[in-house]
Amino acid sequence: xxxxxxxxxxxxxxxxxxxxxxxxxxxxxxxxxxxxxxxxxxxxxxxxxxxxxxxxxxxxxxxxxxxxxxxxxxxxxxxxxxxxxxxxxxxxxxxxxxxxxxxxxxxxxxxxxxxxxxxxxxxxxxxxxxxxxxxxxxxxxxxx
Numbered sequence: 001x002x003x004x005x006x007x008x009x010x011x012x013x014x015x016x017x018x019x020x021x022x023x024x025x026x027x028x029x030x031x032x033x034x035x036x037x038x039x040x041x042x043x044x045x046x047x048x049x050x051x052x053x054x055x056x057x058x059x060x061x062x063x064x065x066x067x068x069x070x071x072x073x074x075x076x077x078x079x080x081x082x083x084x085x086x087x088x089x090x091x092x093x094x095x096x097x098x099x100x101x102x103x104x105x106x107x108x109x110x111x112x113x114x115x116x117x118x119x120x121x122x123x124x125x126x127x128x129x130x131x132x133x134x135x136x137x138x139x140x141x142x143x144x
Contacts (some may be wrong), residue, residue, distance in 0.1 A: 001089065003096045006045035006057065008034060013047065013054035015138025017059050017079040046096060048080075048089050056080040056089040062104045073097065078111070094127050 006014065011030055018025050037043040040065065048056035058078040064071050075097060080089040101109055111129065114119050125131075 002049045003049050003092060004047050004049070006034070006047045008038075010045075010047050010057070012113050013055065014045070015058050015123055016082065017054070017057050018077065020079050021084055027134035032046075044100065045142055046093065046100075048093050048096075050084070050089070053143060055084050056093050056095045060100070062101065062106060065107075068107055070100075073109045074103070075104045075109065075111040091127070094124075 006029065011027065011034060015025055015027060015030055016033075018030075032112075034045065037045055037059065043059070043061050045053055045059045046057060047054045056079060061076060063075045065072065078090065078093055080093075091123045098109065109129070111124060113124070121131075
């Protein structure tokens with residue numbers, strides 16, 4: 001397996017992997033979001049390839065923290081092809097994210113998971129993550 005930075009050519013595979021998570025993304029919107037992320041060093045999208053095919057991806061945001069010396073890495077999406085679950089793709093991506101976070105002097109990684117994602121919760125616990133309950137979200141409507 002090889003993990004690398006995503007490119008625009010990876011958009012169709014990323015779109016398919018977002019669908020695995022339950023997100024139906026328009027290609028035009030996905031390309032726009034990738035453009036935004038590719039233009040900034042603090043937002044990264046990684047893809048995992050196996051035998052020339054993209055089998056997983058993750059998007060990560062690296063942010064400074066006012067109360068700590070180190071930054072925080074936030075995993076916004078991590079998805080693996082359903083046919084390869086349990087074969088180490090998710091572990092490889094998480095390990096790569098951890099390495100990148102250390103290089104960027106982050107002192108923690110955070111990931112938000114919905115209650116109904118029990119398998120994913122177990123995976124992150126096995127990687128050393130601890131649950132910190134109480135996560136609040138406010139939905140906003142904006143004009144385009």
